[in-house]
Amino acid sequence: MLATTSPISYRQLPLRLYQIGPKFRDELKTRFGLMRAKEFLMKDMYSFDVSEETARETYSVVSAAYDRLFKQLDVPFVKVNAATGMMGGSVSHEYHYVSPVGEDTLLQCSSCGFAGNSEVLETDPQSTACCPSCKSSDLKEVRGVEVAHTFLLGDRYSKPLGATFLNTSGKPQSLVMGCYGIGITRVIAAALEVLSSDQELHWPRLLAPYDVCLIGPKQGSKEQPAAEVIENELLQTIGDICGHEELLHDDRKDLTIGKRLLEGKRLGHPLTIVVGAKSVQQDSPRLEVHLSNGEKLELDLSEALNLVAEHNHHKKVLLNGRFIRENDESISRSVGHQL
Ligand SMILES: [Zn+2]
Structure with missing residues (x-):
């Protein structure tokens, strides 16, 4: 040309x-x-x-x-x-x-x-x-x-x-x-x-299609009405923290939580939050949070939201390149180390 x-x-x-x-x-x-x-x-x-x-x-x-x-x-x-x-x-x-x-x-x-x-x-x-x-x-x-x-x-x-x-x-x-x-x-x-492993995908933080997958209670379960109140609240607050386009709401309520969780894990979402029976227990309501490294946590509402905020913060750090100044010494050295 x-x-x-x-x-x-x-x-x-x-x-x-x-x-x-x-x-x-x-x-x-x-x-x-x-x-x-x-x-x-x-x-x-x-x-x-x-x-x-x-x-x-x-x-x-x-x-x-x-x-x-x-x-x-x-x-x-x-x-x-x-x-x-x-x-x-x-x-x-x-x-x-x-x-x-x-x-x-x-x-x-x-x-x-x-x-x-x-x-x-x-x-x-x-x-x-x-x-x-x-x-x-x-x-x-x-x-x-x-x-x-x-x-x-x-x-x-x-x-x-x-x-x-x-x-x-x-x-x-x-x-x-x-x-x-x-x-x-x-x-x-x-x-x-x-x-990734043979069973589950693992995404680079910035490339994951969604940050959070939210799984609500099963249709007809006895916790459904009370758990859905929490689910709806989370839809709003999580979306506010990480952006609504970064939140995948698995609302296939005819499927069990276990089935949806299994599929979510295969897709490798960084955070999967389950609003199940434990979320409505009287003494200390808990959300199940699954991390992409296989770790499972039982957290209260504010702890779970903190985790979402932390993930979002890490993404921003990567995006604005602040990490580069910290370890700009030598790429090859750090990479060699990781390998
Ligand atoms: Zn050498």
């Missing part, structure tokens, strides 16, 4: 263009659920700069945004120096979730957490035996699912395609490019793959 409209002025640079759209791949064997589907959603971005130097600045700005996003999702990830053979360019990184179903083999240093694509490390004779970062020889092989990548392309494509800009002296010069991608559906599928 920029080759056909070339040359643009240096004043229009840097230019960053992105799109989010579906991609199709004629996968012979779709497998691992959503992980390798024939249709998936990608975010692509291309950057255009006047020089290698400013292109590197763009690269570090975009990389920092990607780092922030993956920290916000709060799923352990590794960022690896990637092979640049196919797309060319001098700098490239990949973001991986580590999972046995991953297609890529990564080598990870047990002491400092540094990770590299095994293709890259093996092509460098210096690195086959030791970690390029701390020189430890304790490298272990792990499998990675690639969820994002960044490339500094230089003029590898702009030069042959004639994508140029007019520099300050009015002379045409090749644009210096970068390209960046996030596999949006793949992030969701791989995060679920990493966090």
Whole structure:
């Protein structure tokens, strides 16, 4: 596109263009659920700069945004120096979730957490035996699912395609490019793959479809009339705390609480609150609260609401990135630790 409209002025640079759209791949064997589907959603971005130097600045700005996003999702990830053979360019990184179903083999240093694509490390004779970062020889092989990548392309494509800009002296010069991608559906599928068990889904806090699932009393049970008063009150107060769109009300009252709870657990809601027989007992009314880690709590009304507020607060902390300043020391180190 920029080759056909070339040359643009240096004043229009840097230019960053992105799109989010579906991609199709004629996968012979779709497998691992959503992980390798024939249709998936990608975010692509291309950057255009006047020089290698400013292109590197763009690269570090975009990389920092990607780092922030993956920290916000709060799923352990590794960022690896990637092979640049196919797309060319001098700098490239990949973001991986580590999972046995991953297609890529990564080598990870047990002491400092540094990770590299095994293709890259093996092509460098210096690195086959030791970690390029701390020189430890304790490298272990792990499998990675690639969820994002960044490339500094230089003029590898702009030069042959004639994508140029007019520099300050009015002379045409090749644009210096970068390209960046996030596999949006793949992030969701791989995060679920990493966090979930065979029986239950576990969501990254920010990606869970709902924060709270509320299960009311069964139709015709003797606690129904009194419990429904509490249920209705909770519908309002929980919605006020976390937003009504974050509250799933399972009002299929013809089903037992047990049946609805089982389904709720499979879906992995961060908090499931049950308003059952215990909620109307005289001495100390209790709500059953199920956490996505399998923990079950019996709480009074205000304790349960506090838990909802706490969850909501954690989400806000992740969203506004306040956590980043606390542990910005080194991603690879903390990630290496978690693995
Ligand atoms: Zn190391």
